[in-house]
Amino acid sequence: MSRLDSVIRRLTAQRACLDQAARHIADRDGVVLELGLGNGRTFDHLRTILPDRAIYVxxxxxxxxxxxxxxxxRLFLGDVLETLERxxxxxxxxxILVHSDIGTGDSARNAMLAGDIAERLPPLLAPGAMLVSDQMLPLDAAVPLDPPEGVAPGRYQMAVWNGAQGRV
Ligand SMILES: C[S@@+](CC[C@H](N)C(=O)[O-])C[C@H]1O[C@@H](n2cnc3c(N)ncnc32)[C@H](O)[C@@H]1O
Known part of the structure; x- marks a missing residue:
């Protein structure tokens, strides 16, 4: 697979997961957390598909x-490990929806950061919150979901947080 193919598949998977998560939370109150603004592509997509939601970046x-x-x-500027606590x-x-896309090419660093983020998320999460991420977020009460149709398993991560009396 060329690198172009790989990027296209990743972005297609990312969009499919965000769209599915948006449908999943349609009848739920809550705000959206976007971890990693980058050049703003997924932030722009989220505000397009969820025009009435407050999105914190x-x-x-x-x-x-x-x-x-x-x-x-709506911007928490600084290291995400500090700003999540704030x-x-x-x-x-x-x-009700967290999208985390802050990985780099360094898989060891990514896994450590995902663990550190996961530690800080539970106080923020509404019951039944959707988690969409480039790296699996190791949360005890997170139940992994199958990827949307057409997305290969493992290409992007989706889970529902079932803590604090959540619903799946
Ligand atoms: C892959 S980009 C996000 C791309 C974005 N989803 C988009 O569609 O444009 C990752 C972003 O995460 C940010 N980031 C990485 N580690 C971070 C940290 N520890 N705290 C805050 N931001 C971080 C980087 O500065 C970068 O802008």
Missing amino acids: FEREVRAHPDCIPAEE AAETLAGRA
């Missing part, structure tokens, strides 16, 4: 497309 350095920069009051002071129990 976590990013250490904003370098997004100028059209895809979140409002200051966010829990105002958003405790309110996140």
